[in-house]
Amino acid sequence: MNKADPNKQGWEQSEFPILCETCLGESPYMRMTKQDHGRECKICTRPFTIFRWCPGKNMRFKKTEICQSCAKLKNTCQTCMLDLEFGLPVQVRDSILQVKEAAPQSDVNREYFMQNAEKQLENGASYHDYSKADSAARETLKRMARREPYYKRNRAHLCSFFVKGECTRGETCPYRHEMPEENNELSKQNIKDRYYGNNDPVAKKYLARLGDRAQLKSPDDPTVTTLFLTGITEEVTKEDLEQKFYIYGELKSVVLSHAKRCAFINFVTRAAAEQAIQQTFGRLTIHDAIVRVAWARPRKQGPQSELKAGAFGSTAEGAQMPLPPGALNEKVTYASQDPTLLGSASTSGQHK
Incomplete structure (x- = not known):
């Protein structure tokens, strides 16, 4: 010195x-x-x-x-x-x-x-x-x-x-x-x-x-009020997510998937969802783990939407969660505590 x-x-x-x-x-x-x-x-x-x-x-x-x-x-x-x-x-x-x-x-x-x-x-x-x-x-x-x-x-x-x-x-x-x-x-x-x-x-x-x-650009569809979270660890619970996001507005539902390391946060209003993503995008940490926040993808409108509904669990505002590879050839049933967020859908046999 x-x-x-x-x-x-x-x-x-x-x-x-x-x-x-x-x-x-x-x-x-x-x-x-x-x-x-x-x-x-x-x-x-x-x-x-x-x-x-x-x-x-x-x-x-x-x-x-x-x-x-x-x-x-x-x-x-x-x-x-x-x-x-x-x-x-x-x-x-x-x-x-x-x-x-x-x-x-x-x-x-x-x-x-x-x-x-x-x-x-x-x-x-x-x-x-x-x-x-x-x-x-x-x-x-x-x-x-x-x-x-x-x-x-x-x-x-x-x-x-x-x-x-x-x-x-x-x-x-x-x-x-x-x-x-x-x-x-x-x-x-x-x-x-x-x-x-x-x-x-x-x-x-x-x-x-x-x-x-x-x-971060908001979706053009004004009905999209769902946020998509990735990087979810095993320590994160549904109560943790509710505690992080309820301050921005009323929540319609929260769905958590530890297997896919992701979650969906569904707000009642679009204004609450926009405020939440502005405050948490690029700066959200839960249990010392960095969580990435983005807008959920809206469901595509058209004649193929109903056909693809058997291969995707659709969220309340049209956001989609894809199945793992190979799941189209198996009988799959989605179940959620909130039927408004993840509906039940089953497919069997070869998808054509």
Whole structure:
């Protein structure tokens, strides 16, 4: 840890870097070099300990880019500057949590801020306490979080000689023989912008994807008032679903199928269903399990609807639950506690 008096700029010394699983690599055995005061931090411009390593075979060498004090202030990896808990860009995390940047960016104010921040860090203070954040925002981050390491991010850089058609090393070339994508914004990333959460192209892709989810289009059929839930675990009960959705409006029925890991929530009014999906889409968690919410599919109108009724259990508002493969050749009977949601239908013999 950096030890500095109020009138002297300190130099950081550390024994191991602060890294995410992706940057560290999947190999349990690696050689990591260490150089004390090897370079200045690209955020606070103070000398710090540089670590350099290769995360795996056919991967490029990686090194730490910022000091540990700057990494602790943002709870980020020293190399990729992604959040350590959710694996998301800082701009995405702070936008969802509605956190504003507190660190000054001018030289004199930044040094004074870093000295005071390091003293607080030594005393056990934390600048990234998510427990006080809104529960809906935390559920959104949990849904967007990357749960597994993404080692593809450690691949070697593109071979510039291959792009020019002049590489003669063939398979022994340590760089990738691929053509670069045209107008690729991800190739123009700035470390300071990524750290402070300003104009980060990776964050823009995440936020654009989140915006598309927020603008979930409602079905054109105004009679559809049923929501379709997937990702239901064995711990989820019908009472859990009723408790989650009754606050948005009167429920007509709730059907739960643990075998298919899904459920149908049928509201009395369309307004209640729209409010429920706006509040739960992309942010619903039941018993620590992420549940996906979508509109149920309306039943197609036409002469074939009655013929297909024998192969589908139709919901109250026309939503359909398909049978498992091979069920058309067997005698099947649907039964539900609520006959208005799942009707009884049976088929026998070959379906033609």
